Amino acid sequence: MKIEELFHRLLGLGESWEVESCEYSEESNAFFIMVKETERLWAFERCPKCGKDPVACYDHVEPLRWRHLNVFSKESEIVCELPRGECGKCGHIYRVKPPWEGKSKHFTEEFEAFALTLMREMPVKKVGKIVGVSDMRLWRMLLAHVDAALREIFGDHSHSFESGRRVCAPGAVFDSDFEKLL
Numbered sequence: 425m426k427i428e429e430l431f432h433r434l435l436g437l438g439e440s441w442e443v444e445s446c447e448y449s450e451e452s453n454a455f456f457i458m459v460k461e462t463e464r465l466w467a468f469e470r471c472p473k474c475g476k477d478p479v480a481c482y483d484h485v486e487p488l489r490w491r492h493l494n495v496f497s498k499e500s501e502i503v504c505e506l507p508r509g510e511c512g513k514c515g516h517i518y519r520v521k522p523p524w525e526g527k528s529k530h531f532t533e534e535f536e537a538f539a540l541t542l543m544r545e546m547p548v549k550k551v552g553k554i555v556g557v558s559d560m561r562l563w564r565m566l567l568a569h570v571d572a573a574l575r576e577i578f579g580d581h582s583h584s585f586e587s588g589r590r591v592c593a594p595g596a597v598f599d600s601d602f603e604k605l606l
C-alpha cells in the first residue's frame with residue numbers, strides 16, 4: 425500500500441478528498457500531508473446559506489495547515505488549498521469546511537480531542553509542552569469549544585458568547601460549569 429493510501433485511510437477522508445503526497449521534513453522533524461478535494465465533493469456539497477445544490481468550485485484559498493496527531497512519533501500537519509464553492513441558486517461563495525477540521529480551524533478534530541483530554545488532567549501550559557503547541561493557541565481552541573457549547577445551549581446570541589469569554593479565564597475551566605459544557 426502506498427503511503428498516501430495509508431494516510432487516506434487513517435484520516436478517513438472518503439471519496440471527496442485525496443492525499444496527493446506525504447512529505448517528511450527533516451528541518452521541521454514533521455510530516456506534511458497534502459490533501460486535495462476530488463470531483464466527488466461537489467456531488468455532496470450543499471450551500472450553507474440556502475441549503476440548495478448544485479454547488480460548483482469557485483476557486484481555491486492559499487494553503488492552510490491543521491496540526492494533526494503525531495505519526496510515527498513525529499508531529500504531522502494536513503496542508504490543503506481548500507476550495508471555495510459557489511451556489512448555483514443564490515450565488516453565495518463560501519469556503520468548504522473539510523471533514524478533518526476541528527472547532528478552532530487550526531487543528532484537526534482528532535488533535536483537539538487529544539489535547540482536550542489532556543487539559544482535563546493537567547494545566548494548559550503543561551499540555552502545550554507535551555503536544556508542542558503554545559498554550560495561547562490551546563486556550564483559543566478551548567474557547568472555540570466553549571463558544572460552540574454555549575451556542576448549543578443558548579442559541580446564536582452574541583451576549584452568551586461574550587459572557588462565556590468573560591468567565592472562561594485561565595484556571596476557571598475545571599472548577600466551573602464549563603466542565604459540564606465540554
Ligand SMILES: [Zn+2]
Nearest residue numbers: 471474511514
Ligand atoms: Zn445558496
